[in-house]
Amino acid sequence: MQHVTTETQTAVSNPNRQAVAMGLLVLALVGAFLVSLFVGSVRIPLDEILRILVGATPAKETWATIVWKFRLPKALTAVLAGSALSVSGLQMQTMFRNPLAGPFVLGINSGASLGVALVVLAVGTTGSTLLAGLGLLSDFGIVVAASLGAGLVLFLVLGVARRVETMTLLILGLMFGYATSALVSVLLYFSIAERIQAYIAWTFGSFGGVTWSQMRVMAPTVLLGLIIAWLSAKPLNALLLGETYAYSLGLSVRRARIAVLVSASLMAGAITAFCGPIGFVGIAVPHLCRSLFGTSNHRVLIPATILLGGVVTLVADLIAQMPGSQTTLPLNAVTALIGAPVVTWVILRQRNLRSSFAG
Numbered sequence: 287m288q289h290v291t292t293e294t295q296t297a298v299s300n301p302n303r304q305a306v307a308m309g310l311l312v313l314a315l316v317g318a319f320l321v322s323l324f325v326g327s328v329r330i331p332l333d334e335i336l337r338i339l340v341g342a343t344p345a346k347e348t349w350a351t352i353v354w355k356f357r358l359p360k361a362l363t364a365v366l367a368g369s370a371l372s373v374s375g376l377q378m379q380t381m382f383r384n385p386l387a388g389p390f391v392l393g394i395n396s397g398a399s400l401g402v403a404l405v406v407l408a409v410g411t412t413g414s415t416l417l418a419g420l421g422l423l424s425d426f427g428i429v430v431a432a433s434l435g436a437g438l439v440l441f442l443v444l445g446v447a448r449r450v451e452t453m454t455l456l457i458l459g460l461m462f463g464y465a466t467s468a469l470v471s472v473l474l475y476f477s478i479a480e481r482i483q484a485y486i487a488w489t490f491g492s493f494g495g496v497t498w499s500q501m502r503v504m505a506p507t508v509l510l511g512l513i514i515a516w517l518s519a520k521p522l523n524a525l526l527l528g529e530t531y532a533y534s535l536g537l538s539v540r541r542a543r544i545a546v547l548v549s550a551s552l553m554a555g556a557i558t559a560f561c562g563p564i565g566f567v568g569i570a571v572p573h574l575c576r577s578l579f580g581t582s583n584h585r586v587l588i589p590a591t592i593l594l595g596g597v598v599t600l601v602a603d604l605i606a607q608m609p610g611s612q613t614t615l616p617l618n619a620v621t622a623l624i625g626a627p628v629v630t631w632v633i634l635r636q637r638n639l640r641s642s643f644a645g
Contacts, residue, residue, distance in 0.1 A: 304586055307578050311593035315365070318600035322361040325609050328352055356494070359501055363493040364603045365596035367561050368571070370508045370553035372595030373515050375568025376575075376587055377546045380522045382443075385632050388569035389554040393443070393463030394436045395565070398558035400466040401435030402428055403473050403485065429507055433555030439466065440547055491562035491617035493603050504556050511553035512592065518545045519584040526582055564599075565618055566625025571595045573632050598624065 323335050330352065334344045338353045375388040389395050405428050439462050446458055474482050496504060521542035524532040529539050557564065575590040576582065602624055606615045 300580065304579055304581070308590065308593070311590065311597065314597045315593050315600075318597050318604070319361050319365065322364065322600050322604060323353060323357045325604055325607060326352070326357060327612075355498075359496055359498055360494045360603070361600065362501065363496040363504070363561065364599040366505060366508045367493060367557045367564060368567060368595030368597070368599030369592040370511060370557050370595075371564060371568040372571035372575075372591040372598075373512060373588060374550040374553045376572040376584070376591050377515060377518070377522065377550050378440075378568075379572055380525055380584070381543065381546050383525075385573070386569065386629070387459075388566075389436070389550070390563070390565040390568060391459055393439045393459045393461075393466065394550065394554045395558050395563035396463035396466040396470075397435040397437075397439030398432040398555045399435070399489070399563050400470055401431035401433070401555065402488075402559050403470045404435075405431040428559045429503055429556050431555075432559035433507075433551045435466070436555040436558065437547060437551035439463075440551055444543060444547065488562045489618075491564045491621070493561055493599070493617070496560050500560055504560050507552055507556040511549045511556070514545055514549035514552070516588055518542060518549065519588055521545070522584045523582075562618070564621055566621045566629065567595060567598060567602075569632075570625040570628035571598055573628060 320332065320335070323339075324330065324332055328349075330344075330349045334346075334349055335353060338344050338350050339358075344350050371389060374394075378387040378389070378394075379385060381387075442462055443459055470485075474485060477485075521532070521537055524535050524537045525539070525542060532539055532542075554568075571591050571594050572587065575587050575594055578594075579586055579590055581587065599621075602617060602620045606617050606620045608615060
């Protein structure tokens with residue numbers, strides 16, 4: 287508790303550092319966003335991209351089609367995915383007071399994957415993409431199913447969180463993930479080859495399969511989750527100092543836990559439904575933000591993780607595209623290469639971090 291209080295006071299005494307860091311993140315996000323629109327199999331000059339974005343007519347009409355139908359929704363999806371996964375990871379690390387908590391480690395992504403598998407196999411899609419041709423209603427159904435699956439696993443993790451130690455909780459989260467993955471495997475075993483191939487491709491992760499019609503479902507769901515997370519910033523700050531202290535401030539811990547449950551489930555469910563299970567982002571980005579801003583104050587960390595999460599996923603997507611090559615890497619492989627060193631660093635520093643998550 288001493289460590290958290292001192293850290294927060296230090297952050298308050300350095301507002302200039304926070305303002306500069308936040309400004310740099312905004313510039314980095316804008317820069318990465320523009321680069322993501324610029325890089326691709328077809329080279330489009332940056333000035334032409336800017337003309338397209340402001341509604342002017344480019345030199346070639348096909349350039350406008352490429353930007354509006356493919357690159358822009360892909361870049362927006364990457365920003366939403368990075369923001370949602372990072373904030374949900376931040377929420378869970380605070381609620382469980384566990385530096386290694388996150389949607390992937392605690393099995394939340396696996397629960398969302400189970401919901402998607404149930405809907406997809408029940409609806410019976412065909413073709414090369416998992417969500418193609420389902421329509422807006424089915425898109426909404428997939429988000430609901432994925433969010434319910436994520437919420438179920440998170441609810442189970444919450445149920446045992448008070449009774450077990452930190453490392454045991456992580457192991458249980460992995461076990462929940464393995465159990466839901468086993469159910470998905472059983473469902474796929476009885477499916478036709480086309481659906482199996484589509485599902486496996488989906489598990490690699492991708493930001494390129496989201497259309498504008500699907501964006502009308504995904505974006506509001508993610509934004510709702512982010513709004514709930516922002517409104518939960520004060521309760522999360524209180525939970526950093528322990529439940530006893532939070533009770534003394536008049537905080538309803540049960541209500542705070544429900545808010546986190548709903549917010550994290552909406553965000554992890556929506557992103558997993560449309561982009562696949564993206565690993566490591568939810569664990570790594572919150573720790574990078576704590577180091578960058580030197581604070582545990584969620585009123586600072588939530589907007590910071592939104593910005594840095596978007597930057598990280600845009601950069602990961604750019605790396606996965608391998609500019610100048612016809613090869614495309616699995617997105618999950620790239621996020622693992624980025625996130626694994628951060629997680630390793632967290633484990634090595636866990637003794638120092640422990641006091642940040644214990645009241």
